[in-house]
Amino acid sequence: MLVYIAKRVALFGLMLFGLVCITFIISNIAPADPAALAAGPDASRSQIEQVRREYGLDRPLPEQFARYVAGLARGDLGRSVSTSRDVTSELLRYFPASLELVLVAMLLGIAIGVPLGMISALHKDGWIDHATRIFAVSGIALPPFWFGLLLQLVFAVQMGWLPTSGRLSLMTIPPEPITGMLLADSLLRGQWSTFAEAASFTVLPAVVLSLPCLASILRVNRAEMVEALRADYVMCARAHGVAPWRIVAVHALRNAMLPTLAIIGLRYGWMMSGTVLVETVFDWPGIGLYAVNSAIASDFKPVMGVTLLIGLNFMIANLVVDLLYGVLDPRLREA
Amino acid sequence: MAPPATAVPADGLPAQPAPRAPQPATGSARAWRLALWLLSRSFSSMLGLALVLFIVTLALLGPWIVPYPADAEGAINLLNKLEPPSAAHWFGTDEVGRDILTRVILGTRVSLLAGLAITLAATAIGAPLGVLAGYSGGRLRETIMRITDMFLSVPGLVLSLAIVAALGPGIGNAVIALIIVWWPGYVRLAESKTLAIKEEPYVEAARVVGASRARILFRHVLPNCLSPLIVKMSMDVGQAILAVASLGFIGLGARPPEPEWGAMISVARTYMPDWWWYAVAPGAFIYVSVLGFNLLGDGLRDILDPRSHRG
Numbered sequence: 001m002l003v004y005i006a007k008r009v010a011l012f013g014l015m016l017f018g019l020v021c022i023t024f025i026i027s028n029i030a031p032a033d034p035a036a037l038a039a040g041p042d043a044s045r046s047q048i049e050q051v052r053r054e055y056g057l058d059r060p061l062p063e064q065f066a067r068y069v070a071g072l073a074r075g076d077l078g079r080s081v082s083t084s085r086d087v088t089s090e091l092l093r094y095f096p097a098s099l100e101l102v103l104v105a106m107l108l109g110i111a112i113g114v115p116l117g118m119i120s121a122l123h124k125d126g127w128i129d130h131a132t133r134i135f136a137v138s139g140i141a142l143p144p145f146w147f148g149l150l151l152q153l154v155f156a157v158q159m160g161w162l163p164t165s166g167r168l169s170l171m172t173i174p175p176e177p178i179t180g181m182l183l184a185d186s187l188l189r190g191q192w193s194t195f196a197e198a199a200s201f202t203v204l205p206a207v208v209l210s211l212p213c214l215a216s217i218l219r220v221n222r223a224e225m226v227e228a229l230r231a232d233y234v235m236c237a238r239a240h241g242v243a244p245w246r247i248v249a250v251h252a253l254r255n256a257m258l259p260t261l262a263i264i265g266l267r268y269g270w271m272m273s274g275t276v277l278v279e280t281v282f283d284w285p286g287i288g289l290y291a292v293n294s295a296i297a298s299d300f301k302p303v304m305g306v307t308l309l310i311g312l313n314f315m316i317a318n319l320v321v322d323l324l325y326g327v328l329d330p331r332l333r334e335a
Numbered sequence: 336m337a338p339p340a341t342a343v344p345a346d347g348l349p350a351q352p353a354p355r356a357p358q359p360a361t362g363s364a365r366a367w368r369l370a371l372w373l374l375s376r377s378f379s380s381m382l383g384l385a386l387v388l389f390i391v392t393l394a395l396l397g398p399w400i401v402p403y404p405a406d407a408e409g410a411i412n413l414l415n416k417l418e419p420p421s422a423a424h425w426f427g428t429d430e431v432g433r434d435i436l437t438r439v440i441l442g443t444r445v446s447l448l449a450g451l452a453i454t455l456a457a458t459a460i461g462a463p464l465g466v467l468a469g470y471s472g473g474r475l476r477e478t479i480m481r482i483t484d485m486f487l488s489v490p491g492l493v494l495s496l497a498i499v500a501a502l503g504p505g506i507g508n509a510v511i512a513l514i515i516v517w518w519p520g521y522v523r524l525a526e527s528k529t530l531a532i533k534e535e536p537y538v539e540a541a542r543v544v545g546a547s548r549a550r551i552l553f554r555h556v557l558p559n560c561l562s563p564l565i566v567k568m569s570m571d572v573g574q575a576i577l578a579v580a581s582l583g584f585i586g587l588g589a590r591p592p593e594p595e596w597g598a599m600i601s602v603a604r605t606y607m608p609d610w611w612w613y614a615v616a617p618g619a620f621i622y623v624s625v626l627g628f629n630l631l632g633d634g635l636r637d638i639l640d641p642r643s644h645r646g
Contacts, residue, residue, distance in 0.1 A: 011484070018485025023497070030501040133379070137633070141625035143577055145584045146600055146618030149607060157608040273490035277581055281604075291493070292585050295500035307497045311489030 001326065008322045012315055019311045023304045024068055028061070030300065077308070078301035080294065087305040091287060095309065096180025097167060098279070098286030102271045104183070104202055105210035110264060113214045117221025117260075118253065124226055132218060139215025144274060148208040148281035155204060163201050165283040172197055205282040209274050213267040220263045224256035231255070258328055265321030269314030373638045380634025386627025390620075393443040401440050406433040417610045426616035429599075430606065438594040439616045445595050446624065449510050450576035454568050456514045461521025462564055466556050468522065469529025470548075480526065483519040491516040492581065499587040506589040509582045513575060524567055528560040535559075562639035566632050573628030580621050596621050 035052035036043065043051070052058050056067055071078070077087035120129040156164040167182055168174055175185040175194055183202065186195040228234065229252050237247050275288030283289070287306045294302035374380045398404065412432030420427045426435040468479040486494070491513075498512035532538060533556070541551050582588035583597025591598050596617040603614035 014481060015484050015488040018481070019488045022485060022489075022494070026497050026501045137379075137626060137629055138622075141573065141577075141622055141629055143580055143584075143597075143600075143618055143621045143625070145581065145597075146614065146621065149600070149604060149614050149618070153608055153611050157611075270490050273493040276492060276496060276585065280585060291496060295496055296504075296586050298500060298503070300500060303497050303500045307489060307493050310493045314490055315488055 004326050005323065008319055008326075012319045015315055016312070019308060019315070020069060020072060023307055024065055026307075027300050027304055030298075072308075077305040080299050080302050082294070082297045082299045087301050090290065090302065091305050091309055093180075094285060094287045094290045096177075097182075097284060098272065098275045098288060100181035100183060101202065101205055101209060101275060101278070101284060101286060102268065103181075104206040105213060105271055106264065106268060108206055108210040109213035109217050109267065113217030114221050114260065117218045117256075118225055118248065120218075121222045121225030121229060121256075122248065129222075132222070136215040136218045139211040139218075142211065144208050144211070145277045145281050147211065148204070148278060151204050151208060152281070162203055165281075167201050167284060168194070168198060205278050205284055208281070209271055209278045212274070213264075213271055216263050216267060217260060221256055221260045224259050225252055228252040228255045258325065261324060261328075262321050265317045265324075268317040269310070272310045272313045370638050374634055377634050377637065379630050380637070383627050383630025383632075383634055386623055387631050390443055390447060390624045390627060393440050394447040395444075397440050397444050401434075401437040403434040403437045406437045417606065417613070420612055427610075427612045429613060430602070435599075435613065435616050438599065439596070439620050441594040442596045442599065442617065443620065443624075445506070445589065445593065446576045446579060446621070447572075449506065449579045450572045450624075450628075452510055453513045453517055453575040453579070454571045457517035457571070458521050458564060458568055460514070461518035462525045462557070462560065464518075465522040465525025466529045466552055466560060469526040470533055470552055470556060476526075479522065483522045486516065486519040487523075492578065495578065495582065496585070496587065499582060504587045504590065506579070506583070506593065506595060509579055509588040512582075513578050517571070517575065520571075521564070521567070524563055525560050528563055529556055532556050532559050563636075566636040566639060569628055569632035569635055573625040573632070576628070577621060577625050 035055065035057050036048050056064060059067075075088050077091070079085065080087055080090065083090070116132050116135075120132040123129050152164050155162045163169065172194060174182060175189045175191050178185050178188050182198040183195060186192075186198055229248075231252075234247055234252055237251050238244075242251070273288075275284075275286055276291055277288070278284065279286045279288035280292050287309060291303050291306035294300075294306075374384065393400075403410075410433065412428075415424075415428050415432040416430055418424055418428045418432075424434050424436065426439065429435055429438070464479055464483075468476040494516045495509070495512040498515055499508050502508040502512065538551060538555055541555050546554075579588055580595070580597030580600075583595045583599075584601045586598075586601060589595030589598045591602050599617040600614050603610075603617070606613050
């Protein structure tokens with residue numbers, strides 16, 4: 001088991017290093033001169049040269065790379081050119097909003113995907129099964145930005161049930177931050193009306209973000225349930241006279257949950273990247289919108305910061321899934 | 336000879352029609368007929384095939400069948416701007432009076448070409464590397480696979496966003512960025528498949544009779560990796576179309592005058608909610624093409640690779 005953990009952690013470290021290399025390479029392939037960008041549009045040649053020296057951009061690449069890594073180790077992601085603010089503190093400000101959205105979307109995906117997968121496995125090849133299959137394929141094929149616009153149109157504009165975009169209305173004073181997540185903060189502070197309002201703002205973006213996640217949880221859970229219900233231990237349990245609900249909910253589901261768990265972990269990382277599209281549609285002030293706005297302004301430092309942060313989330317989720325797998329399935333520890 | 340259709344039990348595993356040894360022409364024709372018959376049994380596969388054929392036809396015939404060819408060349412007709420759908424303009428008109436149906440049909444070619452280019456280039460880079468890594472093992476495999484892992488350490492959409500931000504916006508750069516993030520998936524797939532094939536007796540036999548490494552790789556291993564690769568490619572064309580549209584929507588892919596679906600939706604968004612129909616048609620076309628390629632890929636998997644995915 002220790003070897004298994006050590007291997008996974010080593011792989012994690014290697015991938016982290018790889019990610020740092022990739023972001024460094026990307027910032028250096030840019031055709032635009034970073035010094036000229038940092039100096040601003042009306043800078044003279046000598047000013048640009050001064051900025052180049054100041055930022056160490058005239059040093060050889062290996063040295064620049066060493067500085068970059070050293071900066072990252074201190075949590076220094078550089079400064080945004082367009083807002084001239086520190087990228088790390090901006091990320092800390094925006095990340096909770098994205099995390100909140102992703103967590104709500106993930107809960108939605110699990111709460112709907114797992115039961116639907118179970119039901120369609122129980123009614124394999126019945127009409128429910130076909131309906132959920134179409135639903136699942138649609139969930140992967142629907143362009144999230146378009147689906148978001150349609151939902152806004154129907155539920156916010158036509159019906160007027162839900163707000164169109166943002167996290168809270170302008171009039172509402174957000175709760176004193178504890179976690180930075182509005183839903184959690186308003187609950188912790190006992191501000192129920194703020195909680196209800198924040199929840200109404202979260203519904204549409206969370207639904208859009210969760211749809212691909214929901215679809216893949218559904219498909220994996222269904223396939224695994226079908227497999228599990230066919231297994232010998234299910235037949236054995238049935239022969240023993242175990243109650244049918246117990247066979248499904250305990251014996252089969254437990255075995256089907258392992259791969260489902262893996263897909264949930266993977267999907268956490270994917271949803272973090274999905275925020276790029278969803279936050280753009282819903283003007284949700286998170287890291288996705290921050291990355292898009294910076295990318296359009298060709299402001300690299302924030303884009304690289306978001307790439308690193310999302311990559312880190314993705315890799316941590318994968319690591320956690322790998323380790324949980326090791327705990328839940330002893331056979332894997334040998335590998 | 337009995338037709339292949341009757342030789343297969345209705346619900347049993349069909350014999351894998353993948354090429355084994357060099358087969359006589361009649362044999363491969365039979366394999367094709369079997370594959371087609373199997374495909375036609377599944378409604379969702381046929382729907383996928385129909386949607387893909389629809390998209391391909393539109394892409395091929397685009398400029399000749401659009402109702403307002405002048406709009407393709409940048410005609411501006413401010414008198415008819417932002418008209419709702421009507422018999423003359425099925426999907427309405429855009430902010431400078433161009434017919435949206437025309438632009439959406441022209442966009443089919445842009446998206447399909449981009450999707451195909453990304454998938455083919457990613458396969459051409461990834462599959463040989465994967466086969467090589469799986470077959471040779473040792474340090475070469477370690478190197479290739481660790482580089483692959485590096486690229487898989489962050490979700491593709493974010494990485495491609497970062498690359499396009501560095502290269503500058505535009506559809507060409509978007510395609511390049513998506514190729515860079517797409518090939519590692521093919522390395523993974525080809526490597527795992529090769530690891531399994533390597534142990535097969537026919538590979539050992541080829542080695543025993545003195546076949547060179549290149550011959551074994553390209554004549555024996557790669558052809559037998561093809562079926563899962565084809566399945567993945569079919570799915571990926573759809574996903575790549577979606578990715579190109581996503582970058583276009585963000586404003587980093589195709590630039591607005593170009594009839595690209597994602598870029599069109601990004602413009603249409605500024606005319607929401609009063610001129611809502613503007614965004615409907617481009618999005619529906621993205622959905623239809625991604626759905627088509629996904630369903631087709633699913634159907635192909637059931638035929639070509641029945642063991643990998645049941646149910």
